[in-house]
Amino acid sequence: MGAMRCHITNTMHRIFRPSYSFKRLAPLIAVLTFGSAVVRAADDEAGQSAGPMGSQPGADSLALASLPLDQLMQVSVVTTASKFVQPISEAPSAVVMVTAEDIKDFGWRTLSDALASLPGLYVSTDRNYAYLGARGFLRPGDYDSRFLLLIDGYRTNDAVYGEAAIGTEGLIDMDLVERIEYVPGPGSAMYGSNAFFGVINVITKKGSAINGGQTAVALGSFGEKKARATYGWHGQNGADLVFSATSYDRSGQDLYYSQYDSPNQANGVAHGLDYDRAQNFFAKATYGDFTISAAHSNRTKGVPTASFGAVFNTPNSTNDAQSFVNAIFARGLSPGIGISTQAFWGRYDYKGVGIYPGDSPTTNVDGDHAVWYGGDTHLTFSTLPRQKIVAGVDFQRDARRDQYNYNLDPYTSLLDDKRSSNRTGAYLEDEIQLPANFAINAGLRYDWDSVTSININPRIALIYKVSSRDTAKLIYGTAFRAPNAYELYYAVPGSGGQLPNPNLKAEHIATTEIVLEHAFSGSARVTLSVFHYSVKDLISLETDADSGMLVYQNLDRVKATGAELATEQTFGDGFRIRASYSWQLAKDSSDNTVLQNSPRHLLKVNAVMPLIHNAARFSTEVQCASSRLAAGEKEGGFCLANLTLTSARLIKKATVSLSVYNAFNKRYADPAGPAFVQEAIEQQSRTVYAKMVYGF
Amino acid sequence: MGNHRLKPNIIGRCSRSCLALALCALSASCHGQVQDAALKAAYIYNFALLTNWPASSSAASTDFNVCITGNPPLADTLQKLVGKKVGTKTWTVYEQSAGSRRPDCDIVVLDDTAMQIPLTALNANALIVRDAKSETGSGAAITLVTEGDHIKFDVDTVAAQRNGLRFSSKLLSLARTVR
Numbered sequence: 001m002g003a004m005r006c007h008i009t010n011t012m013h014r015i016f017r018p019s020y021s022f023k024r025l026a027p028l029i030a031v032l033t034f035g036s037a038v039v040r041a042a043d044d045e046a047g048q049s050a051g052p053m054g055s056q057p058g059a060d061s062l063a064l065a066s067l068p069l070d071q072l073m074q075v076s077v078v079t080t081a082s083k084f085v086q087p088i089s090e091a092p093s094a095v096v097m098v099t100a101e102d103i104k105d106f107g108w109r110t111l112s113d114a115l116a117s118l119p120g121l122y123v124s125t126d127r128n129y130a131y132l133g134a135r136g137f138l139r140p141g142d143y144d145s146r147f148l149l150l151i152d153g154y155r156t157n158d159a160v161y162g163e164a165a166i167g168t169e170g171l172i173d174m175d176l177v178e179r180i181e182y183v184p185g186p187g188s189a190m191y192g193s194n195a196f197f198g199v200i201n202v203i204t205k206k207g208s209a210i211n212g213g214q215t216a217v218a219l220g221s222f223g224e225k226k227a228r229a230t231y232g233w234h235g236q237n238g239a240d241l242v243f244s245a246t247s248y249d250r251s252g253q254d255l256y257y258s259q260y261d262s263p264n265q266a267n268g269v270a271h272g273l274d275y276d277r278a279q280n281f282f283a284k285a286t287y288g289d290f291t292i293s294a295a296h297s298n299r300t301k302g303v304p305t306a307s308f309g310a311v312f313n314t315p316n317s318t319n320d321a322q323s324f325v326n327a328i329f330a331r332g333l334s335p336g337i338g339i340s341t342q343a344f345w346g347r348y349d350y351k352g353v354g355i356y357p358g359d360s361p362t363t364n365v366d367g368d369h370a371v372w373y374g375g376d377t378h379l380t381f382s383t384l385p386r387q388k389i390v391a392g393v394d395f396q397r398d399a400r401r402d403q404y405n406y407n408l409d410p411y412t413s414l415l416d417d418k419r420s421s422n423r424t425g426a427y428l429e430d431e432i433q434l435p436a437n438f439a440i441n442a443g444l445r446y447d448w449d450s451v452t453s454i455n456i457n458p459r460i461a462l463i464y465k466v467s468s469r470d471t472a473k474l475i476y477g478t479a480f481r482a483p484n485a486y487e488l489y490y491a492v493p494g495s496g497g498q499l500p501n502p503n504l505k506a507e508h509i510a511t512t513e514i515v516l517e518h519a520f521s522g523s524a525r526v527t528l529s530v531f532h533y534s535v536k537d538l539i540s541l542e543t544d545a546d547s548g549m550l551v552y553q554n555l556d557r558v559k560a561t562g563a564e565l566a567t568e569q570t571f572g573d574g575f576r577i578r579a580s581y582s583w584q585l586a587k588d589s590s591d592n593t594v595l596q597n598s599p600r601h602l603l604k605v606n607a608v609m610p611l612i613h614n615a616a617r618f619s620t621e622v623q624c625a626s627s628r629l630a631a632g633e634k635e636g637g638f639c640l641a642n643l644t645l646t647s648a649r650l651i652k653k654a655t656v657s658l659s660v661y662n663a664f665n666k667r668y669a670d671p672a673g674p675a676f677v678q679e680a681i682e683q684q685s686r687t688v689y690a691k692m693v694y695g696f
Numbered sequence: 697m698g699n700h701r702l703k704p705n706i707i708g709r710c711s712r713s714c715l716a717l718a719l720c721a722l723s724a725s726c727h728g729q730v731q732d733a734a735l736k737a738a739y740i741y742n743f744a745l746l747t748n749w750p751a752s753s754s755a756a757s758t759d760f761n762v763c764i765t766g767n768p769p770l771a772d773t774l775q776k777l778v779g780k781k782v783g784t785k786t787w788t789v790y791e792q793s794a795g796s797r798r799p800d801c802d803i804v805v806l807d808d809t810a811m812q813i814p815l816t817a818l819n820a821n822a823l824i825v826r827d828a829k830s831e832t833g834s835g836a837a838i839t840l841v842t843e844g845d846h847i848k849f850d851v852d853t854v855a856a857q858r859n860g861l862r863f864s865s866k867l868l869s870l871a872r873t874v875r
Contacts, residue, residue: 061776064738069746069870072738073846208874211865234868236853288854 094119094515094529094564099179100205105608105619107644107659107689108174111149111166115200117606118182119529119566119580122625123166124597124670126681127255127274128301128318130167134184134197135533136560136586136598140673141541145484146196148187152204152284152293154326157194158348159370159398159421162484164200169299169320173228173246173280175216175693178205185531186479186511189443189459192394192425193482196509204284204293207232207240213696220689222274223251240286250276255304259677260312270304270313277301289331296323303354307675311361316354323347336383345373363408368486371400378427386433395424401485405492417489423449423482437465447480451488452506455480473515480506483539487552499544499551507537507554524569533560533586541674550674558595560586574610574617579603594629597671599637601626616647630671630679638668651692659689735847736840737773740825743838743849744782744803746867747823750860760785763801765792767827770805806836821859837861841872848872 064072096118108114112130116123122133132144139146145162148155151172157164165171180202187195210232218226230244252274261268278299285292303316310316323346330340351367378392398421405415427445434440441461448454459477466472483504491500513531520526538556543549562584570576582602586595594600603624610617624639641664646657662684669680744760760782764771771791780787782802790798804822826836837856840849851871856863868874 061734061737061773062780064734065741065777065780067738069739069742069867072735072742073848073870075735075846206874208868208871211869234853234865234874236857236862239853240874 094185094513094527094566095181095183096566097179097181100177100209102606103174103177104655104657105617105644105646106606106621106642107619107646107657107661107691109689110168110174111170111172111180111200111202114174114177114180115166115182116623117578117604117621119564119604120184120562120582120584120602121182121198122599122602122623125167125683126307126670126672126676127305128303128307129169132164132166133597135531135562135582136584136595137197137533137535137558138597139538139540140596140671141675145194146481148191148195148199150199150201151295151324152202152291152326153328153342154293154324154344154346155191155194155396156322156324156346158322158346159372159401160348160368160403160485161350161370162194162481163348164194165297165320165322166200168248168276168278168301169297169322171280171295171297171322171324172202172204172282173244175228175246176204176230176242176244176282178203178209184529185475185513186457186459186477186509188447188455188457188479189445189477190427190429192427192445192447192457193423193449193455193480193506196479196481196507204282205232205242206234206284206286207242208234210242211695214693215696216691216693218689218691220250221687222253223249224687224689225249226691239288240284242282242284244280244282246278246280248276248278248280250274252276252302252304255682257305257312257678260306266313268312270306273302273304273313273316275300275302290327290329292325292327294323294325297321303352305672305676305678305681307672308354309356309677310354311357314355314361316352318350318352321347321349333379336381338380340376340378340380342376343373344375345371347371364405364414365408366405366492368404369400369402370398370485372396372398388431390429391427393424393426395422397422398485401489403485403490414492415490417485417491419485419489421450421485423447439463439465449482452480452482455482455506469519471515471517473513473517475513475515476511478508478510480508481539482506483552487539497549499547499549501552504539504552505537505554507535507539509533509535520569524567524571526565526567529564529566531560531562531564533558535559555590557589558586559589560584562586574614575608577605577607579605596629596631599625599628601637603639615649616645619644619646628671631674633679635669635671635680638666640664640666640668651694653696654692654694656692657690659691660686661689662686732842732847733769733773734776736770736827737777739840739847739849740774740803740805741777741780741782741787743823743825743867744787746864747856748862748864749802749823750821757800758785759788760803761788761790761798761801762803762805763790763792763798763822764805765807767805767807770807770827774805821861823859823861824855843872851875 098114103114110130112123112132115121115132120135124131124133124138129143131138132147143161144164144166145157147164149157149164156171180200183199185198187199191199210230212232214230216228226246226248228244228246233241254272255270255274257268257270278297281296283294298321300317300319303318306312324344326342326344328340328342330338332338348370349368351365353363353365355361356364374394374396376392376394378390381389401419401421403415403417406413425445425447427443429443431441432439441463443459445457457478457480461473461475464472483506488502488504489500490498492498511531511533513529516528518526535558537554538558539552540555541550542553542555544551562582564580564582566580568578583600585600586598587593588595605622608617608619621642622639626637628635640662642659642661643663644657644659646655648655650656663686665686667682669682671680672678762774764774774789777787778789792798801822804824805827806824807827824836826839828839828841835855837852837859838849840847849871850873851863851868852875853863854875
C-alpha cells in the first residue's frame with residue numbers, strides 16, 4: 001500500500017503496454033528536488049568507515065559505493081521540505097492498489113481477503129462462494145458478475161455465470177500475485193460488459209521475483225493445510241519463467257443452523273459438510289515481446305447450508321474447475337507507437353451434487369460447461385504533442401454456454417440447454433493535456449453481442465491540478481452488463497424451480513464522481529471521493545406472480561449516493577498505515593427502500609509495524625461494517641480484527657508467519673440470498689494460521 | 697543491526713537526525729539516510745560491477761567512461777568516485793552537453809529531459825541508465841526510481857541485449873521489475 005501511487009500500469013489501460021510507451025495513467029508522478037539537507041553517515045555494517053556526510057559528501061559517496069547493492073537498497077533517502085509528490089493524477093478514477101508485500105504482511109489467503117481491505121468494498125460469504133459488494137451494492141444471486149476480474153490482462157469472467165472467482169475457487173495462489181489494482185466505477189468504456197461496479201486487475205509475479213525454487217507450507221484451524229511448490233527463473237533478453245502448483249485442503253467444522261433444529265435433521269447440525277479442497281496450477285513464460293500464461297484450478301466445497309432447498313445434513317457439494325491460456329505479443333512499431341495483441345482461450349465447468357426432497361429424496365446434479373476464446377489488438381500512440389491515444393478492437397466467441405440439470409436415479413433430465421454467442425467491441429481512449437493545469441481523459445467503447453445487440457459507453461474525466469499537491473477530478477461514465485446465460489436460460493421445473501427469461505435486456509449504470517486528492521510532504525496522502533450511481537434495468541431475481549417460480553427480470557431502478565475518505569502514510573522504515581471510511585446509501589427507487597446487504601458505514605484500518613530492528617513485522621487489520629438488511633431481518637454491525645506476525649529472519653532463507661483471523665472471535669452473519677432458508681449465514685469464528693515460505 | 701558512528705555534535709544540533717534515531721531505536725533496519733544523488737551514484741557504480749560488456753567493447757581503453765548529460769547533483773557525486781576500479785579499468789566521468797557526445801561511453805546516464813535523444817545514436821555498447829523522475833518513456837536498460845524514501849530500479853533485459861550487455865543474476869534478482 002505504500003507503493004499505491006506507483007505503477008498503475010495495467011488496469012486503466014489495456015494489457016501489457018510496452019514499457020517504452022508512456023505510462024499514461026500513473027496517477028501520481030513524483031517530482032523530486034533535492035535540497036541541501038543531509039544527514040548521517042551511511043550504515044557501516046559492511047565495515048566501512050563512514051563519516052558524517054554533511055561535511056564530507058565525497059567521503060560519503062565513496063563509502064556508499066563500497067556497499068554491495070543489496071545493502072544500498074536498504075538505505076533511505078532524505079526527504080526534505082522541497083521533495084514533494086506531485087499529484088498529476090491522470091487516472092480517471094480513484095485507483096487503489098495492494099502489493100505482494102501487503103499480501104504477505106496481512107496474511108491474505110484469497111483475493112476476497114485483499115479486496116475486503118479496500119475503500120468501499122465488502123465481502124459476504126455463504127460457506128461456499130465469496131461475494132463482493134461495492135458502494136452499497138451486493139446483489140443476492142450474483143456471482144460477482146458485475147466486477148471484471150483480469151489476470152495479467154486476461155478476462156476471467158466465465159461465459160455462463162460471468163463469475164469473478166475471488167474465494168478459494170479462485171485461479172491464482174495469492175503468493176504468486178505481484179499486485180492487485182482496483183479501479184472503482186464503470187469500466188465499460190474500456191472493457192465492455194461486466195466492468196459494471198469496478199475492474200480488478202491481478203498482476204502475477206515474474207520469475208525474477210521468485211528467483212529459484214520456493215516451497216510454502218501452512219497449517220490452520222479446522223484442519224486447514226496448504227502446500228505450494230514454485231520455480232522462477234529469469235535470463236537475458238526478457239526470458240522469464242514461472243511454474244507453480246498448490247494444494248489446499250480444509251476439513252472445516254460442524255455447523256449449527258437453528259432453522260433446521262429438529263430431531264430428524266440432526267438437531268440443526270450439519271456434520272462434515274464444510275470441507276474445502278482445491279488445486280491450482282500456474283505457468284508463465286516470457287521471451288522478448290511474447291508472454292504466454294496458463295492456469296488451472298479445481299475446487300470442491302462441501303455445502304453445509306442446505307441451500308437451494310436441499311435436504312439438510314446430507315452430502316452436498318459444488319465443484320468449480322477453471323482453465324485459461326493467454327498469449328500476448330507487445331512491441332514498439334516506431335517511436336511513440338506500440339502494438340499489443342492478445343489471444344486467449346478459457347474454460348469453466350461447474351457441477352453441484354445434492355440431495356433434494358421428494359417422494360423419496362433424490363440426488364440431483366446441476367452444472368454447466370463454458371468454453372470461450374478470443375483476441376484483442378490495440379495500438380498506443382504518443383506521437384502527438386499533449387495527447388496519448390489508445391485504440392483497439394476485441395472479439396470473443398462464447399463457444400459453449402451449456403447448462404444441465406438431472407436427477408440421478410432414476411435418470412431424469414430436467415435441463416439440457418446448449419447455447420453459444422459472440423461479442424465484439426471497439427474502443428478509443430484519449431488523454432489530452434490542456435492549458436492551465438487541466439487534462440481530459442476520455443474513453444468511448446462500442447460493444448455488440450448476439451444477445452443484447454449494441455451498447456455504447458463513454459467515460460470522461462476532467463482533471464484539474466489545483467496545486468502541486470492537490471488534484472481535483474470530475475468523472476462521468478456509464479457501464480453495462482449483458483445478461484449471462486444463467487439469468488437468460490436456466491430453468492428447472494417444480495416448486496422452488498426457475499423460469500428462463502430469454503428476453504432480458506442489458507442492465508445499465510451511470511455514475512458521477514468527484515475525487516479530491518491531497519499529497520502531504522513525504523509519502524502521506526488523502527483522497528476524498530463523492531459519488532452518485534444510477535442503475536436502470538437491474539437484473540434481479542424475482543418470484544413470478546403466476547407460477548410462484550423464480551425468474552430473472554429487468555426490474556429494479558436503484559440509486560446510490562455516498563462518500564469515501566481514504567488516507568495512507570508510510571513513515572520511518574517500514575511503518576505503513578492505510579485507513580478509509582465510507583458512507584453509502586443505496587435505495588430502490590420504486591419503493592424508496594434501502595437495498596439488502598448494503599451497510600451504511602464501512603471503516604477500515606490496515607497497519608504494519610516493524611519490530612526488533614525489522615526482524616519481524618506485525619500487521620493489524622480492522623474492518624467494520626454497520627448493520628445490513630437481510631430479506632426480513634436486520635443483521636447487526638460488526639468489527640473484525642485480523643493480526644499477522646511475519647519474520648524473514650527467524651529461519652535462514654525462510655519467511656514464517658502466524659495469523660489470527662477474527663482475533664476477538666466476533667460473531668456476525670452475512671445476509672443470504674433467496675436460495676437460503678436462513679436469513680443470514682453466520683461467519684467464520686476465530687482461526688489461527690501458521691505459514692512458512694522457504695526459498696532455495 | 698545498525699552500529700552508528702554519529703558525531704555527537706551532529707546529533708545535538710540536528711533534530712531531524714534525532715527523530716530518525718528515535719525511529720531507528722523503535723524499529724527499522726537503521727541504515728543511514730543519505731542524499732539521493734550520493735546513493736544513486738553508488739547504485740550506478742554497482743551496476744557497472746554487475747554488468748558484462750561484450751569483449752570487443754573498447755577493450756584497449758584503460759578508462760571506464762561514465763557519461764552524463766545534465767543532472768548536476770548526480771554528476772557531482774559520480775565525479776566523487778573517479779579513480780575507483782571497474783575490473784581493470786578506472787572510473788572516469790564525462791559531463792557532456794546535449795550537442796557533443798562521446799562515442800566511447802561505457803555507461804550513459806540520462807535524466808528525463810534527455811529522453812528525446814535517439815538511443816541508437818549513442819555508443820552501441822553503452823549501459824544506459826535513466827534517472828526517472830516521472831513515468832514517461834524508457835528505452836534504458838536500467839531505470840532508477842524513487843519509491844517512498846528508497847531507491848529502486850527496473851531492468852529491461854531486452855534493451856540491454858540490444859547493446860550486447862548481460863546482467864548478473866544478482867542484479868536481476870534485486871530489480872523491482874525485470875522485463
